[in-house]
Amino acid sequence: MVSIAIDGPSGAGKSTLAKRLAKELGYIYVDTGAMYRSIGLYALRRGVEPKDADAVQALLPGIELGIQLQDGAQHVYLNGEDVSTDIRAEAVGMAASAVSAHPAVRAFLLDTQRNLAKGQNILMDGRDIGTVVLPDATVKIFLTASPEARAERRRKELEEKGQPADFATVLADIQQRDYQDTHRAVAPLKQAQDAVLVDSSDIDFEQTFALLKKTILERI
Numbered sequence: 001m002v003s004i005a006i007d008g009p010s011g012a013g014k015s016t017l018a019k020r021l022a023k024e025l026g027y028i029y030v031d032t033g034a035m036y037r038s039i040g041l042y043a044l045r046r047g048v049e050p051k052d053a054d055a056v057q058a059l060l061p062g063i064e065l066g067i068q069l070q071d072g073a074q075h076v077y078l079n080g081e082d083v084s085t086d087i088r089a090e091a092v093g094m095a096a097s098a099v100s101a102h103p104a105v106r107a108f109l110l111d112t113q114r115n116l117a118k119g120q121n122i123l124m125d126g127r128d129i130g131t132v133v134l135p136d137a138t139v140k141i142f143l144t145a146s147p148e149a150r151a152e153r154r155r156k157e158l159e160e161k162g163q164p165a166d167f168a169t170v171l172a173d174i175q176q177r178d179y180q181d182t183h184r185a186v187a188p189l190k191q192a193q194d195a196v197l198v199d200s201s202d203i204d205f206e207q208t209f210a211l212l213k214k215t216i217l218e219r220i
Contacts, residue, residue: 008143011177012150017208019074025216027120040094041092062079103186138219143212149200
């Protein structure tokens with residue numbers, strides 16, 4: 001089985017690129033960030049502070065996650081409810097970053113993520129796929145871009161969805177996410193030693209896609 005790990009900071013375009021790459025390669029796409037977002041969403045709905053490790057851990061027995069592929073798109077289910085849209089809210093993204101720092105949450109999801117890679121060719125993206133989840137992945141890529149480039153892309157994305165956003169606010173959110181992700185005690189965001197670094201700060205989506213595809217095909 002071939003496994004491809006794409007790691008990188010928030011807003012680097014990992015999920016969008018990974019979905020398209022998986023479709024083109026005929027692999028199963030696994031969005032691990034959606035799993036953390038689902039737990040973050042559950043915590044918010046239950047009125048639990050996402051940074052409170054003990055409180056979040058107490059919620060885990062009541063959480064059942066499911067992933068289904070429908071018409072080529074991944075749908076995430078939280079206790080039977082399709083939350084694929086709800087988990088994309090900005091507040092949920094911040095909550096996901098917070099809950100992902102808790103060892104209990106990472107342990108809760110680790111087996112699920114690894115089992116998905118055992119019987120099928122998969123492409124998985126996240127923060128610690130190449131370093132922790134799939135340390136023996138066939139191909140590892142660390143996709144990044146400057147905070148400013150990521151903030152501008154996110155601002156445009158929100159604007160296109162009819163949600164005007166201030167650049168400075170979006171940039172501050174991204175910088176806060178970066179700090180949380182790189183400074184957490186368990187499995188912090190970092191480039192695996194054997195990962196290929198791809199910086200998309202100065203290239204567009206199509207150029208980034210072509211570069212990632214070339215990088216993968218040269219290594220499988």
